[in-house]
Amino acid sequence: MMAFFWQRAVVLSLAAAMLVYADMKLDCSPDTVTVVWTEGRSQADLSLFRLGSCFPTSFSATQAVFRVDFNDCNFRRLVTGDYLMYSNDLTYGSSSDSQSLAFTHPVVCAFARPKDWYPMIYDPVFSTHGVGHLVFHIALMNDDFSGPAESTTFALGSFIPIMASVSQKTHQPLLLLLEECVAATTPELQPESPVYPIIANKGCLVDSRMSGSKFEPRQKSSELQLSLQAFRFGLGQEVFIHCKLVAWDPNGLDSTKKACHYVKEHGWELLDNYAYSTLCDCCDSDCKSRRTRNIESGTRGVAQKAVLGPLTITDETS
Template identity: 30%
Template sequence: MIGDFLIYTTHLNHTPEYHRSVIVRTNGAVVPIECWYFRKGNVSSDPIKPAWIPLSSTKSGEGHLSFSLCLMNGDWLTERTSTVYYLGELIHIEASVSMTNHMPLKLYIDHCVATLNVGKDSTLRYSIIDHNVCLLESKAEDSFSTFVLPRDERELDKLWFDLDVFHFLGDDCSLIFITCHLKVAPVDQRDSRNKACTFQKVQNVWTPLEESSIDSCACCHVGNCGAHKGVVSEAGLKWEGEASIGPLLILDTDVTKLATESLNEAEQRMQERSPGGVESEVVLIVALTVIAVSVISASLLALFLYRKHKQTRVNQ
């Protein structure tokens, strides 16, 4: 597909038979054939009654959908290269979909889970998002997780959310994987299954990411926004898929303190040993060095003068 055209290309191959002759009067040939059709044109006609749906209603909705998750830096402009996080930080996650040659669609996150192993079917799992885009993790008392509105609201192919760093209790490795089920829907289709809701602890209410009716998030309170239904287009194509990130290494901030504690203790001992602190000790060392150099220089000069004087008396 190029622009508004669907292009069909084939080749006719001609291979002559020589019938064991010692002479050749013709040669082979390849004839290229290329047909251009308007993607949104109706190819049906009165004499022909095709069994297929007209081109305007099928090809306009077809295209390759590629879902992905990636880690972002705090400015939401560049992708984060490190997968190491510390407790107390936020994980900036961008969900996106590639919609080449596709009608305008809007991205949603149906549900997300954190696991110890690759895949959402791990035994130990924690639901981050559920009930058709309800950010359950934002309801935790010590969590600052929230959906983030993109700078450009016209970016329908992206959805951002901040996730407060955590790890599983009793997990020595502190590694987590995050798997999300993503989907797209027509832009004008906004209901309890197509929204992005965050829990506001102060107001004790679920609020949508965008300016719309707050009723779309009411189902998050009861934990039931309708059974999941596979999102299928008119052409029978599924508008959903899964994406994962990980492993993410989660470190406790107390561990990093142990690495710098010995250095701090050494500096403190140096300050205690010198009444004036580190600066006084440095000044004392410099002063002793200067005195030592002066004494050595004076000794060498005296020795030189003594030998010169002795040599002069011998010559006389």
Template identity: 35%
Template sequence: MLRARVSWCGLLVLCVVAGLCDAGRVSKWARAKPAVRGKPAARAKPVARAKAVVRVDSSLFKQQVSPVVWAQCGESAIQVSVERDLFGTGRLIQAADIQLGGCALSGQNDTVLVFQSELQGCGSALSMTEDELVYSFSLNYNPSPIANTGIVRTDPAVVHIECVYLRLHNVSSDALQPTWVPYTSTKSAEDLLDFSLQLMTDDWSSPRPSNVYFLGDVLNIQASVNQASHVPLRLFVDSCVATLTSDPTSSPSYTFIGNYGCLIDAKVTGSSSHFMPRPQDVTKLQLVLDAFRFHNEANSSIYLTCHLKVTAASQAVDNLDKACQPVGNSWSSVDGSDQVCSCCDSSCNPLSGSRLIGRFGRDLAFKEEWEGDAMVSVRVLEKPQDAVPPVETNAQRSPLTAEDGKAAGISAEVVLLAGVVAAVAVLCIAVLGTVLYRRASPPTA
């Protein structure tokens, strides 16, 4: 009997504790109405470790009834709901006239418009205090003219929304799951990664002091990225195009790397262009490119624009992150994984390859990658005629012939005249000698 009473007492204590825990839970939903007639909206009370704050630029609202906006802040996303009767006048706003940052609606019904975004999306701004992380959004209303009138009857308006999180704590009581790229890593990549293209000397030891080449020369091009304090990275050249202007979309153009890292120049033109073996520093990739000019174009300047991409060095290469070159009838990868080059003769489609690309450069396995463009300009000249060296011979000299005299700058007529004069002189000397000989001889008896 005593044991039964103890069991009932223990059960009663557990029920009381559970009831207190349920009462202490606070919903993550926050609803706020801005004050009427210019008074700022009251800041919402903190929600357990995360809170949504809605503030209105009240000077823009001149109606008696304030708008109603709800915001829900999650671990990595925000949802904003807006009543279509934004000004409380009974006149419903048009869905096309309101945006969250630069993002359009995610859904709607007859009375409510809904926006959904990741915390880093829709033009959000991150700020930090000693105790909080704050993601700020702007809900922008810009009325369009009433059809066939060219007039509007409401003012533009801005509603400021904040998601506030306590620093050094998870947003919810759930365990933290690393299933999304942190905002800090994405931001650091944008701020610190510096992509570049450089023309290098023949031994790749330093940048080339001149960008002038002749047809028949080769260009040593080095792509690189300055990773600063980032995690170890591996660089790829996604695509490269040559143009006569600095606009990579201008015409004429020639794509010599395409299909997500395939060096198609050597395959299409039969050139000797190739990648160098991957340097020990995998943040660099070196390319040897045969010089070329655009046909019938007097402009000798050519702009080479490449789209570069990096992934974490620890991640395996695949058919979208590769550096491949033709070798005979097949393709070879500078990273040793030739199987990723099998699509270079067709199309390395991201929707049919070894992975699917998602938002923010992540695939279904959340592969981290960052990308950027780099450009370098060169001048490719035609070799002048006098640049061809003379042919030397070891043949012995022979007396000048008429052709030799012409090659030496003496005309055939001059040679002939000199011969005639010499013959006449010899004849005159012979005649004169005969006459003098006869006069000197004594007469015979």
């Protein structure tokens, strides 16, 4: 897939003089982009650069570097004619003690539209829209989510770090959600199986109502991190966590496609945008959709069931 890009000189008149002393290099690939901004002004603080919502991957006295996925940093996707375009804004926000003015510069990558890519107004006969195959993952992590857990035993009241993700490859950007999770003492759920509800009601972290469990701030749209406080259910036994993972159109969130947790003294909050926390108002009742077509129709996303475990919760005080 061949990529090309356009760089307009400046979008703000205030930036015109400043860009004389700067240079931007852009390297577009099918899944990622590298932006290197080289600055000639000694008074500029390159840590103040942002690509959409992302901080620089690295920076020095003269360069700010971003190496990011199109699924991150709030890239905008546009299909026009024979091209699939990803666009964003490189911004510089000057600090109060800086002599440099704030400005914005466009970042655009365009690709020849794949022949088997369909815009969402169509309904082709396959389970997901876009290009590529979705692969879901769920795993126990170490305390800072930087790698896999070294142990599957957790003390009662400690936190169990869990990360779910979806590998999207060249698929259109999707948001990873956990629609439902329950704990059980068996690797397969049966109708009569005793369960402990963790996430229910279409994305409500119900366990956070009575514990310190919470969703961690999202690092990537394709990942979801959960700090689950170890519970008494299945104490001392093997415990399996059964979840329904959903990869969903990020522009299609509603009361049935969301990630909500309960924050003490604040109530239910939406992980991805606090301003829209009213989507979580149904978490104490019944979250229903007004849409007649649901996720199984494949119109806006895809779901996958997964099992995590076994893990063991112990009571060190007994």
